[in-house]
Amino acid sequence: MANNLFRIRERTVLSDDWGNLARYDFELKTRSGAWQAQRREAYDRGNGVACLLHDPEGGTVLLIRQFRLPAAVNGHDGMMIEVPAGMLDGADPKQRMREELEEETGYRVSELDHLYDVYMSPGSVTEYLSFYQGTYDRSDRAAEGGGNVEEGEDIEVLHVLLEDALAMIRTGEICDAKTIMLIQHLALERR
Numbered sequence: 688m689a690n691n692l693f694r695i696r697e698r699t700v701l702s703d704d705w706g707n708l709a710r711y712d713f714e715l716k717t718r719s720g721a722w723q724a725q726r727r728e729a730y731d732r733g734n735g736v737a738c739l740l741h742d743p744e745g746g747t748v749l750l751i752r753q754f755r756l757p758a759a760v761n762g763h764d765g766m767m768i769e770v771p772a773g774m775l776d777g778a779d780p781k782q783r784m785r786e787e788l789e790e791e792t793g794y795r796v797s798e799l800d801h802l803y804d805v806y807m808s809p810g811s812v813t814e815y816l817s818f819y820q821g822t823y824d825r826s827d828r829a830a831e832g833g834g835n836v837e838e839g840e841d842i843e844v845l846h847v848l849l850e851d852a853l854a855m856i857r858t859g860e861i862c863d864a865k866t867i868m869l870i871q872h873l874a875l876e877r878r
């Protein structure tokens with residue numbers, strides 16, 4: 688791993704459990720052309736997918752609520768309202784997104800539009816998320832949803848009017864980055 692901007696001197700694994708936390712000693716080419724020694728940590732848990740489905744007839748968006756430990760240990764009550772999302776585990780992103788939507792919400796969709804790929808915390812986490820958007824119809828529910836119980840998931844499905852979702856961003860009730868981005872993207876498109 689190197690290019691004309693950086694070269695890694697040493698990679699030290701600090702933790703290798705669910706994700707991988709590594710410390711990198713590397714050299715970075717500064718704008719003056721000199722090489723500067725730096726040390727940074729990076730948490731790698733793979734890449735992911737996220738998707739907002741909206742119902743053009745009913746005017747709702749499909750959101751989920753689930754417990755998020757990292758937010759709970761940083762001041763949130765833990766019950767985050769989010770768009771459905773999943774970890775990629777090397778799979779095809781669009782296919783993974785379809786499976787994740789069905790597992791978490793029970794809705795089966797075939798058409799999904801890819802919007803953009805986004806590094807969510809590039810100073811500390813390696814992950815980027817591929818963002819998708821699609822439509823759903825409330826009569827289209829193919830499965831129960833709720834997430835994978837064996838993996839400890841207990842997911843509540845919410846149908847929220849787009850205007851209400853935008854208001855929930857303003858009040859702070861929705862405070863997850865991927866969710867805010869996708870709701871605002873839809874609102875911008877609908878203007």
Ligand SMILES: Nc1nc2c(ncn2[C@@H]2O[C@H](COP(=O)(O)OP(=O)(O)O[C@H]3O[C@H](CO)[C@@H](O)[C@H](O)[C@@H]3O)[C@@H](O)[C@H]2O)c(=O)[nH]1
Pocket residue numbers: 705706733734735736737772773774775787814816835838839840865
């Ligand atoms: N044992 C163990 N299991 C974990 C851990 N972290 C997550 N899991 C399990 O791994 C599964 C992850 O579920 P997904 O639906 O695939 O991912 P996600 O947690 O919704 O994460 C999505 O959103 C995140 C951003 O908010 C993204 O970071 C992630 O890539 C993905 O898009 C869940 O069953 C969860 O219990 C962990 O530290 N330990």
Ligand SMILES: [Mg+2]
Pocket residue numbers: 771772773774791
């Ligand atoms: Mg998920």
